[in-house]
Amino acid sequence: MTPVAPAPAATAAAVPTEIPFASPHAAFVRTPSAPTAWGGPRTGHEATLSDRVVSYRIQARLDPEKHTVDGQQQLTWRNRSDRPVSAVFLHLYLNAFEGQGSTFFTERSVLAAHGDSRGVAEVKKGEWGHIDLGSVDQDGAPLKWRYVHPDGGPATDHTVVRIDLAQTVPAGGSVTLDMNFHSQLPRVIERTGYVGTFHLVGQWFPKIGVLELPGERGATEPRWNVHEFHFNSEFYADFGEYDVRMTVPKDYVVGAVGEQQGDPTPEGNDLTWHFIQADVHDFAWMAAPGYKTLDGEYTGPGSPRVKVRVIYPAEYAVDAKPVLKASIDSIAYFSQTLGPYPYKTLTAVVPPFNASEAGGMEYPTFFTADNYNPVAPKTLNEYLLDFVTIHEFGHGYFYGLLASNEFEEPMLDEGLNEYWDDRMLRERNQMVYLTQPVWKFFGVEAPLGPFMLERMVSMLAHPADPLGQNAWDRLSSSTYGTVYSRTATAMHDLEERLGKPVMEKAFRDYYTTWHFRHPSIADLQASLAESSGKPAVVAQVFEQYVYGTDTVDDRISEIVSDEVLPLAGTSIKDGKRVELSNDDNDEAVEKQRDTWEKAHPDAKPGTGPFPWKTTVTVRRDGAQVAQTLKVTFADDSVETVRWDDDRRWARFVFTKPVKATSAELDPEHKVYLDANKLNDSRTVKANHAASNRWGSDFAALLQGIYTVLGTL
Structure with a gap:
């Protein structure tokens, strides 16, 4: 590894200085990272896939009656900085669910009240969750710890702790901490917990924060990136190694991140399962009795042989084969378009009935899908099951391998993943089918493709927040949800301007440069600009939508065609x-x-x-975007002109032997960011078909569908 800066040798005179937290309102980064950030690009010739900063050895025991996990953990962390470190910071994510005083619930009461969101179920007595950190030792010396609030959250939030070390960690040195903890799983509120005998064990162990160095994600000095657990946010961590043993009742089936090490070991009425995975930055597992498994595999260039397993309950046996196929297809598509899948396993879990909040969650090599019954061809259920499966697998690249900071820049994971998932669905020619009478009522021919559905729920007319905003400084949960759909729509339009092959190459280069590292939004922009060779086009899109809240709304205000x-x-x-x-x-x-x-x-x-003189007047009510105007005449001839300047309005005049019949902006339907497609066309003679096609009532109908998809 090439360090960001040479690490000076520790001396007796070295005095630890207090390392600050990342800003509580940190969001999009505008300054590209240094070429050597995170050790520089991984070439594939290094001894390990990632620069392993941390390792965890955990022994855990599940009590399925009390829904608790008792654990012993040995954590070894390496100080990458050029200075000694006297305190480290750990996430205790599960404390987000301990009560209404947490940052999570405090924000939930505000954000969820202003829009649809997951994680809003009522919590009844006995259904709260928490994690209690017990003793923490450094080389046998007991350490003191206390709760801290890096983001200025309420004093009742206990999701981050500071541990003061008995001995400082010198620059380039390592520290090993031994600790025990007790985790009470909540009934599934959001992404983790239990329902009946089903246990999804996520965010369940003490997890060290990220020490960022100058030149990494906009940092100008070392800083601890260790945010509280916010309502809309997810996670961010260093790459490392996980060696985890889980003891559960002998009739339970277990699935987890990584590779299972042999058969489970009997211990009385229990079994101990052992999983190991390196070069990942998180670990989760599930345990439940009576679950079935369906196995397959993927083989492809650049990847090891991948064992693919679906774990499912009997009531959703119908989902097993579609989830397995979509998972294997996803490995193939992402490997071919971004880069080879580097791990040897992939596990997908179908949650049981009444546990929908446990579905649609991602971890490295492990994710939860959704559950539907029945799943017939060309139905909404089939589309949703495939969509969620592809989406959660895709996180394995944008959240997993690219390891973006989901706290501060959720667009890099949720948004880019949504875009790439839609590309895969488009390649599969997979459409949304609803009941035919509904479509006919609105004058629309079924089916519709994924990108058209995205634009319908993107709130394009009045975006409240830049796409690059962090996860919690948002107007509402609904506006946070547009991180998914509006990013996908913006990337779709950028692809139309750059060309599909150019866009795919640019993303492949982005992945090659930044996998097993932690890119920022500025790194994404720089990579796309360099790879495409069109920095001005990329910059315009980022300024308008990623860093700003511009809207696009070009319209035809008038068409007149008179005899001369x-x-x-x-x-x-x-x-x-x-x-x-x-x-x-x-x-x-x-x-x-x-x-x-x-x-x-x-x-x-x-x-x-x-002859006939036709005058078409176009108006621009939003940001500038290159448009094509197509005018159709009575003899079926057409004229096209380009409107690609900063005028707020323009008139185009055509003199032809025949009268014009209609005019249309964006005739090839490339500009999906246009907030109102209804006003993109006019006819000389009144025609109301367009209003039937693009009616706002139809968009509202699809809003219900995407309530599920928008927060996966």
Whole structure:
């Protein structure tokens, strides 16, 4: 590894300085990281896939009656900085669910009240969760710890602790901490917990924060990135190694991050399962009795042989094969378009009935899908099951391998993942089908593709927050949800401007440069700009939507098509001025028209002896975006012009032998960011078909569908 800065040798005179926290309102980063950030790009020739900063050895025991996990943990952490460290900070994520005084619940009461969101179930007596940190030792010396609030959250939030070390960790040195903990799982509120005998054990162990160095994600000095557990946020951690043993009742099935090490070991009425996985940054597992498994595998260039397993309850046996197929297809698609899948396992879990909040959650090599019964071809259930499976697998790249900071820049995971998932669904030609009468009522032909559905729920007309905003400084849960759909829509439009092959190459380069590291939004912009060779186009999209809240709303305000007739008045003929009165002019026009009609008895409306002048007026009510204007005429001929300047309005004039029938902006439907597609077209003669096609009532109908998809 090439360090960001040379680590000086520790001396007796080295005095630890207090390392600050990352800003409680940190969001999009504008300064690209240093080339050597996080040790520089991984070439594949290093001894390990990632620069392993931390390792965990955990022994855990599940009490399925009390829904508790008791654990002993040995954590070894390496100080990458150029200075000694006297205190470290750990996440106790599970304390988000201990009561209404946590940062999570404090924000939930505000954000969820202003929009649809997951994680809003009522918590009844006995259903809260927490994690109690017990003793912490450093080389046998007991250490003191206390709760801290890096983001200025309520004093009743206990999701971050500070541990003061008995001995400082020198620059480049390591420290090993031994600790025990007791985790009370909540009934599933959001992403973790139990329902009946089913246990999804996530965010369950003390987890060290990230010490960022100068040149990494905009840092100018070392800082602890260790945010409280916010309502809309997820996670961020260093890469490392996990060696975990879980003891559960012998009739329980277990699935987890990583590779299972042999058969479970009997211990009386229990079994101890052993899983190991390196080069990941989190660990989760599930345990439940009576679950079934379905196995498959993937083999492809650059990847090891991947064992793929689906774990499912009997009531959702119908989901097992579709989830297995979508998982294997996802490995193939992401491997071919971004980079080879580097791990040897992938486990997908179908949650049981009444545990929907446990579905749609991702961890490295391990995710929970959704549950549907029945799942018939070309139905909404089939689409949703495949969508969620592909989406949660995709997190294995954008959250897992690219390891972006989901606290501060959720767009890099949720948004980019949504975009890439939609690309895969588009390649599969997978559409949304609803009942035919509903579609016919709105004048729309089924089916619709994934990107069209994304734009319908993106709140494009009035975006409240930049896409690059952090997870918690948002107007509402609904506006946070647009991180998914609006990012996918913005990337779709950028792809249309750059070209599909260019966009795919740019993302492949981004992945190659930044996998097993921690890129920022500025790193994404720099990578796309360099790879595409069109930095101005990339910069415009980022300024308008990632760093800002611009909207696009171009419209055709008027189309007029009139005959160009001879004009009354005086003119010079044979050297003399002659006068043509209105009556004489009208008579001459009618005579010429009669003669032409007799010669053309089958002529189409809009044709005749005189040319037609068509004027189309376009208006711009939002940000500038390159547009194409298409005008169609009575003889089915078309004229197209480019509107690619900063004028707020423009008029385009066409003189042709025939009358115009219609005008349309964006005829190839490339600009999905346009907030109102209804006003993109006009006809010379009134036609209400467009309003049926693009009615706002139809968009509201689909909002219900995407309530599920928008927060996965």
